[in-house]
Amino acid sequence: MKRSRVPLVATVAMLVFFYLPIMVLVINSFNASRFGSTWEGWSLRWYLRLLHEREIWYALKNSLIIAFGASFVSVLIGTAAAFALHRYASRLQKTHYAMIFAPLVMPEILMGIGLLLFFVALGVNLGLFTIFLAHVTFCISYVAMVVLGRLQDFDFSIIEAAQDLGANWWTVTWRVLVPLLMPGIVAGGLLAFTLSIDDFVITFFVAGPGSTTLPIRIYSMIKHGSPPLINALSTILLVVTFTAVWFSQRLMEDAK
Amino acid sequence: MANGEFLEFEDVSKYFGRIRAVDGVSLSVRKGEFFSLLGPSGCGKTTLLRILAGFERPDTGRVLLNGRDITALPPHERKVNTIFQSYALFPHLTVRENIAFGLRIEKRPKKEIAEEVERMLVLIQMEDQAEKYPDKISGGQKQRVAIARALIKKPQVLLLDEPLAALDLKLRQRMLMELDLIHDEVGITFLYVTHDQGEAMSLSDRIAVMNGGIIEQVGTPGEIYEAPRSSFVAAFIGDTNFFEGRVAEVVGGEYSRLVIDGFPEVLCFNDKHISVGNPVYLSIRPEKFHISREKPETGNRHNVVQARVEDVIYQGLMTRYWVRSGEYRISVARQHSRFLLDETPIRWDEDVWISWHADDGYMLERYSESDEKLVSLPPENIGEVNGEGNGAA
Numbered sequence A: 001m002k003r004s005r006v007p008l009v010a011t012v013a014m015l016v017f018f019y020l021p022i023m024v025l026v027i028n029s030f031n032a033s034r035f036g037s038t039w040e041g042w043s044l045r046w047y048l049r050l051l052h053e054r055e056i057w058y059a060l061k062n063s064l065i066i067a068f069g070a071s072f073v074s075v076l077i078g079t080a081a082a083f084a085l086h087r088y089a090s091r092l093q094k095t096h097y098a099m100i101f102a103p104l105v106m107p108e109i110l111m112g113i114g115l116l117l118f119f120v121a122l123g124v125n126l127g128l129f130t131i132f133l134a135h136v137t138f139c140i141s142y143v144a145m146v147v148l149g150r151l152q153d154f155d156f157s158i159i160e161a162a163q164d165l166g167a168n169w170w171t172v173t174w175r176v177l178v179p180l181l182m183p184g185i186v187a188g189g190l191l192a193f194t195l196s197i198d199d200f201v202i203t204f205f206v207a208g209p210g211s212t213t214l215p216i217r218i219y220s221m222i223k224h225g226s227p228p229l230i231n232a233l234s235t236i237l238l239v240v241t242f243t244a245v246w247f248s249q250r251l252m253e254d255a256k
Numbered sequence B: 001m002a003n004g005e006f007l008e009f010e011d012v013s014k015y016f017g018r019i020r021a022v023d024g025v026s027l028s029v030r031k032g033e034f035f036s037l038l039g040p041s042g043c044g045k046t047t048l049l050r051i052l053a054g055f056e057r058p059d060t061g062r063v064l065l066n067g068r069d070i071t072a073l074p075p076h077e078r079k080v081n082t083i084f085q086s087y088a089l090f091p092h093l094t095v096r097e098n099i100a101f102g103l104r105i106e107k108r109p110k111k112e113i114a115e116e117v118e119r120m121l122v123l124i125q126m127e128d129q130a131e132k133y134p135d136k137i138s139g140g141q142k143q144r145v146a147i148a149r150a151l152i153k154k155p156q157v158l159l160l161d162e163p164l165a166a167l168d169l170k171l172r173q174r175m176l177m178e179l180d181l182i183h184d185e186v187g188i189t190f191l192y193v194t195h196d197q198g199e200a201m202s203l204s205d206r207i208a209v210m211n212g213g214i215i216e217q218v219g220t221p222g223e224i225y226e227a228p229r230s231s232f233v234a235a236f237i238g239d240t241n242f243f244e245g246r247v248a249e250v251v252g253g254e255y256s257r258l259v260i261d262g263f264p265e266v267l268c269f270n271d272k273h274i275s276v277g278n279p280v281y282l283s284i285r286p287e288k289f290h291i292s293r294e295k296p297e298t299g300n301r302h303n304v305v306q307a308r309v310e311d312v313i314y315q316g317l318m319t320r321y322w323v324r325s326g327e328y329r330i331s332v333a334r335q336h337s338r339f340l341l342d343e344t345p346i347r348w349d350e351d352v353w354i355s356w357h358a359d360d361g362y363m364l365e366r367y368s369e370s371d372e373k374l375v376s377l378p379p380e381n382i383g384e385v386n387g388e389g390n391g392a393a
Helices: A006-028 A045-050 A054-087 A093-105 A108-122 A128-152 A157-164 A169-197 A201-206 A214-224 A227-255 B045-053 B095-105 B110-123 B139-151 B169-186 B197-203 B221-226 B231-236 B369-376 B379-386
Strands: B005-016 B019-030 B034-038 B060-065 B080-083 B157-161 B189-194 B206-211 B214-219 B241-251 B255-260 B266-269 B279-284 B290-292 B302-314 B319-325 B328-334 B351-357 B361-365
Touching: A006 A227, A045 A227, A054 A093, A054 A128, A054 A169, A054 A214, A093 A128, A108 A128, A108 A201, A128 A169, A128 A201, A157 A169, A157 B080, A169 A227, A169 B095, A201 A214, A214 A227, B005 B045, B005 B189, B019 B045, B019 B060, B019 B189, B019 B206, B019 B214, B034 B045, B034 B197, B045 B080, B045 B157, B045 B189, B080 B139, B095 B110, B095 B139, B110 B139, B139 B169, B169 B197, B189 B197, B197 B221, B206 B221, B206 B231, B214 B221, B214 B231, B231 B241, B231 B279, B231 B361, B241 B266, B241 B328, B255 B279, B266 B302, B266 B361, B319 B351
Parallel strands: B034 B189, B034 B206, B080 B157, B157 B189
Antiparallel strands: B005 B019, B005 B060, B206 B214, B241 B255, B241 B279, B255 B266, B279 B361, B290 B351, B302 B319, B302 B351, B319 B328
16 A cells, blocks of 8 residues: 655645744854845854854853753752652642643743732842742743653662662662652753743743843844844754753653 | 571551551561561551561551561661562662662772672672673563672561562572572571462461461461461462361360261361351361262261262363362362373262361361351352462472
């Protein structure tokens, strides 16, 4: 029987639909033209120009500080949450799970407004710190879900075996539990990092003066600045994000 | 075994919610003994083992090891080690590192650890597999690594939680022999948990049969098979036939006469001194019957019953006859010599006599719920459930 070509065509069409806009952006970032409408030959001038944009570097620094900080803290809390979800039986666990899971599906704009109102009500000055807190809140959910996945096929008699062989709580944690969960923890952390570094909506609400992050900087450049520069910057961001996600996926697969 | 009680459970109970997993168990194990906890799943045997390992705290009672109360000690402070059913090897460590784990935690000198590990690798014959990770070795090898990892700690008691359950039949039989050899070699006390009567029978010095959180009987394999103390033990270990009766008369203290519906009066050994009028089960193992065409000459302690053959199943090692007498379908096992030269083998539909010695029948009290369940099982099923694996005696 001859195999139908429809699935292949449909798949290719869908991928083109997904990636064509991004390809246009990437190719245009190498376009020498000031305006994206005409092709004037390959050039790296926009990438070179980026080096001199001090505001971009400032925004990148903010973004990195927040991304590292938020992913680190959310890894600690998210791992603990996943552990608590998996290990303890309680009637409240269903609610616990729902609350951890909710931020994954909640509209970002709601979270953004909610956090903004909350910070204002508390009288906290908006700035890097509030962005950091906001990012931690949604990153926890992602980390918890990834680590939970690892825990589900974790043989807990291994922990009992370690205790049986003389390991106390501390030794069990560092010699057995953490090494075995490390792929999940790192994958969760990388995911949190990519989410944090390109978050726009929530950040937009809770950012204050002087705390511009890279995505917000890009947004304001679209309004006031030069499109080719944005193309170059976006391409770099794209490469960084894809690399992180690829690593995260690799770690999840290796673990299986 | 001169040291008397080495490991003691004193009135130990453990509840999970409303379920009594272990219900007031008292038990003593001697030093160097191979002791088995045998029972169906959910009988409390694994809970008892986990209480000894320190993974569960009993709700009542104490656990004494070598005279010391260890009830409240955490697992890592107890001189006992466990072989887990799933092996529970550390997947991120090699065979060598797995075995060394316990000693590394003690922070022993590196050289000493290396020597001990090498000794263990020789014991389990895995010197050439030492650098492999657990997912690269076979089930039997994992089992051996788990044993070495526990033994290197020189425990006072080695706990084995259904260690052979995950292995296939051939490997199980080989590991059975290896366990026996290792026990002889290291000479430490083994506490072995299993639901498999064959394993328990062939390995153990003594067995505790558990059911519903309590210990039904403790004894050597021979005692448990030949002289069961309860109908549960009789049915769980090997094959048996149950007859419902009532004590009619006590004869000279040692023996009693029983009335069983559809049978002539039956004489039976009465070691439990059950009094006249009490309902009892009479348990007779299939191989205790003698089967013949002519009515046998009976000594004064033999019982003889007429029966009709309903089925003959040749099984090589023996032949199983299903015979009908009154409402009972009775399983009779008989071994042969010169089988093919026998010109008159007993066949289907023949009238025969079955006889047994009064000492080979066991009277068991009939009172508990589990007994009633036993009655509702037709005799065929009792035979099936316990399988043919009763070569254990």
